[in-house]
Amino acid sequence: MPTAGSSSSSSSTNSNSTTTSRTKTASIIPTVTATTTTTDNKNKDDGIRIPETVIQYERQLRKTQAASRASTPLCKTQLHILHNDESVVVVNKPSGVLTVPGIHSNPSILTMLYDKFQHEMESTMKREHMIVHRLDMDTSGIVVFAKTREAMSKLQSNFREKKVSKYYEALLCGHIHANVQEGIINLPLQKDHRYPPFMRVATPQSEQAAKQVVQDLNHAGWKKIIKKNPKPSETRFQVIGREYVVTATSSTSFSHSHDHHQDHAVVLGAAAGGQLQEYRYPVTRVRLIPVTGRTHQLRVHCAAIGHPILGDPAYGIFGEAARNGGFEDENVMDRLVESTSRATVDLQLSLDKYVKEQGLVMCLHARELRFLHPRSGEEMCFVQPPDF
Numbered sequence: 001m002p003t004a005g006s007s008s009s010s011s012s013t014n015s016n017s018t019t020t021s022r023t024k025t026a027s028i029i030p031t032v033t034a035t036t037t038t039t040d041n042k043n044k045d046d047g048i049r050i051p052e053t054v055i056q057y058e059r060q061l062r063k064t065q066a067a068s069r070a071s072t073p074l075c076k077t078q079l080h081i082l083h084n085d086e087s088v089v090v091v092n093k094p095s096g097v098l099t100v101p102g103i104h105s106n107p108s109i110l111t112m113l114y115d116k117f118q119h120e121m122e123s124t125m126k127r128e129h130m131i132v133h134r135l136d137m138d139t140s141g142i143v144v145f146a147k148t149r150e151a152m153s154k155l156q157s158n159f160r161e162k163k164v165s166k167y168y169e170a171l172l173c174g175h176i177h178a179n180v181q182e183g184i185i186n187l188p189l190q191k192d193h194r195y196p197p198f199m200r201v202a203t204p205q206s207e208q209a210a211k212q213v214v215q216d217l218n219h220a221g222w223k224k225i226i227k228k229n230p231k232p233s234e235t236r237f238q239v240i241g242r243e244y245v246v247t248a249t250s251s252t253s254f255s256h257s258h259d260h261h262q263d264h265a266v267v268l269g270a271a272a273g274g275q276l277q278e279y280r281y282p283v284t285r286v287r288l289i290p291v292t293g294r295t296h297q298l299r300v301h302c303a304a305i306g307h308p309i310l311g312d313p314a315y316g317i318f319g320e321a322a323r324n325g326g327f328e329d330e331n332v333m334d335r336l337v338e339s340t341s342r343a344t345v346d347l348q349l350s351l352d353k354y355v356k357e358q359g360l361v362m363c364l365h366a367r368e369l370r371f372l373h374p375r376s377g378e379e380m381c382f383v384q385p386p387d388f
Helices: 052-071 109-120 149-160 204-219 297-304 330-336 345-358
Strands: 025-028 081-084 088-093 140-146 165-173 182-186 189-191 199-201 234-250 265-271 274-290 364-372 379-383
Touching: 081 379, 088 109, 109 140, 140 149, 149 364, 165 297, 165 345, 182 297, 189 204, 199 297, 234 297, 234 345, 274 297, 274 345
Parallel strands: 025 182, 140 364
Antiparallel strands: 081 088, 088 140, 165 274, 165 364, 182 234, 189 199, 234 274, 265 274, 364 379
């Protein structure tokens, strides 16, 4: 997994290294109007164009893989209980496992917990009454479930009123600029009508497109579909460390002949038909604090600043959602995102290859959760470090 390192030692990994900001913080806010000028998959930083056929193939592959993960039966070893009492049960959910069954009644943590504790709960307590909040299937980390109707009501209320403290840890593609240690991403989000059911950053162009889509659907007979306004969305981030993931390959078999983004190659020793080389690819470990709680907020916001979460199957390089969190004009990204540099397409391709080779899932983890116990009023704090 990642090794620690300084971003200043990376020679050409992040191409936008000409940032002149001297501040230690970055306020990432929509200060200009976003305009749509192109829909191709070319990144102006490294000139790589990914064929549409490849993108569609990879997207379909990820969709199939996600469906397979969701339907895979769970075993008892995947239920990691951190705390259990008469009112609540707190678990550390593994990545690749559903929090709740969903419309297809897939295996989930909720189902396992209900089967395990149903005999302890009051007869009116149904399975769905245990749900307080949830994590995406590929997000790992701490989740609290209710065991009484009273606990469910109080905990849900506390989540709505922002009386619950939580933060996430993630690995992002590329090194966030060395001058940036913390910042705020303040970009409104909306449902992406071109790539449902995913989210995207709202722009005047996406708003107009969404309005047209709803009109077309209404005209086609879907009268109950209405357009929803974008929602203000804010994420705070702090850089924990700038690290590298390391991969070794034979110099004769390494396929990326244009790998100008790797930090450096180190010859490890003789290998069949050539020498074994080690490549280091930059990632940034961050602490993410969702001030608002929109669907996929952390994932879209990280993609929108040019540093998608490592292994994100939806908002990453070949994800089903729109690239760059919905931004199609990368000049707009350069103006919106102050004091940072973006991970190039070339780097994201190599990191995607690394994720596949290592069998990794998305590197986003709900690390800490603080809430008031619904019965005693005592503050409870749970901390669980990630596996990545």
